[in-house]
Amino acid sequence: SQKIEQNSEALNIQEGKTATLTCNYTNYSPAYLQWYRQDPGRGPVFLLLIRENEKEKRKERLKVTFDTTLKQSLFHITASQPADSATYLCALVAGGNKLTFGTGTQLKVEL
Amino acid sequence: EPEVTQTPSHQVTQMGQEVILRCVPISNHLYFYWYRQILGQKVEFLVSFYNNEISEKSEIFDDQFSVERPDGSNFTLKIRSTKLEDSAMYFCASSENRDQETQYFGPGTRLLVL
Numbered sequence: 001s002q003k004i005e006q007n008s009e010a011l012n013i014q015e016g017k018t019a020t021l022t023c024n025y026t027n028y029s030p031a032y033l034q035w036y037r038q039d040p041g042r043g044p045v046f047l048l049l050i051r052e053n054e055k056e057k058r059k060e061r062l063k064v065t066f067d068t069t070l071k072q073s074l075f076h077i078t079a080s081q082p083a084d085s086a087t088y089l090c091a092l093v094a095g096g097n098k099l100t101f102g103t104g105t106q107l108k109v110e111l
Numbered sequence: 112e113p114e115v116t117q118t119p120s121h122q123v124t125q126m127g128q129e130v131i132l133r134c135v136p137i138s139n140h141l142y143f144y145w146y147r148q149i150l151g152q153k154v155e156f157l158v159s160f161y162n163n164e165i166s167e168k169s170e171i172f173d174d175q176f177s178v179e180r181p182d183g184s185n186f187t188l189k190i191r192s193t194k195l196e197d198s199a200m201y202f203c204a205s206s207e208n209r210d211q212e213t214q215y216f217g218p219g220t221r222l223l224v225l
Contacts, residue, residue, distance in 0.1 A: 032212060043115075043202045043216035044154060089154065096167045097142065097206070099214060101154040 002027040004102040006090060012108045013080055021075040021105045023090035028100075030092040033066055035075050038087045038104065047088075048075075080109045113137045115217035117203050123223045124193055132188045132220045134203030143186045144204040144214060145178065147171070154202065160186065193224045 005024045013019050023033070032051045036044035050057045050066045050073065057064045063076040077084050087106045091099040116135045124130050136143050145157040158168045160178050177189045186205075190197055200221050204214040 034212070036216075038154075041200075041219070041221070043204075043219050046213050046215065049212055091154075093212060096159070097212070097214075098144070098156040098159055098167055098169075099146075099154075100156065103153045 002100075004028070004090065004092060004100060006088075006102040006105045008103060008105070010106040010108060012110060015081060015109055015111050017080055019077040019080050019084070019107055019109070021088050021090075021107065023073040023075070023102055025071050025092060028071075028092055028094045030094045032093055033064075033073050034091045034093070034099065035062075035064055035073075036089040036091060036101075038089055040087075044089055044091075044101075077107075080107075082109050082111060085109050115203055115205055115215050117201075117217040117220050119220060120218065121221045121223075123225065126195060126224055127192050130190050130193055130222065132190075132201050132203075132222070134186045134188075134217055135184050136186055136203065136205030137207075137215055138184070140205035140207050140215075142166075142206045142208065142214075143178075143180070144206075145188045146202045146204065146216075147199040148202065148219075149196075149199045157188070190222075193222075195224050198222055198224045 003026045034049045035047045038044045048064045061078045065074045087104040089104045091101045118133045143160045148154045158172045159166045175191045200219040202219045203217040206214045
């Protein structure tokens with residue numbers, strides 16, 4: 001069956017460190033993969049998109065990698081800040097344009 | 112910066128009642144979507160809409176659900192006879208065109224069915 005797995009346990013890190021979040025998928029051949037941020041009670045906010053033929057994408061303190069052999073994407077936030085605390089969602093598009101989301105990983109950045 | 116808006120922010124209804132959730136997508140966008148998120152669970156796709164018709168729908172989107180673009184700006188989701196399990200956050204999203212992959216989400220409507 002098709003699955004998108006993100007670490008369900010919350011990730012707690014210290015301010016200034018790099019946070020690394022993982023998204024693994026099975027039985028998908030995604031055309032591209034996206035990362036969204038979601039704050040409690042709010043809608044997802046788009047962060048980054050990476051296509052199947054791209055290995056890495058960066059935007060300011062954010063970096064995404066995509067390994068279609070391992071079927072994995074890693075999402076990095078460098079120099080993390082308390083304001084980065086949120087739930088981070090990975091989402092695949094594999095045919096059509098509907099997004100299929102993972103369950104998300106909650107990140108907490110502590111002072 | 113343009114954004115997707117949704118009304119109401121909260122809706123409480125009795126089981127069996129009809130509800131209409133409203134969305135105003137970003138003005139030059141052509142693709143529209145509804146997603147829902149049951150408390151503590153993942154965001155799930157319901158339906159996509161383009162050129163005044165449904166382009167894709169999920170198994171969740173059964174005969175109790177319908178969507179409409181009644182005018183040039185609004186996009187609505189109707190649930191004909193609500194069930195307890197319809198309680199969730201409902202998010203509207205829009206994208207500029209099929210090749211513009213980024214979907215922009217609204218703030219959501221929290222629906223509680225009693």
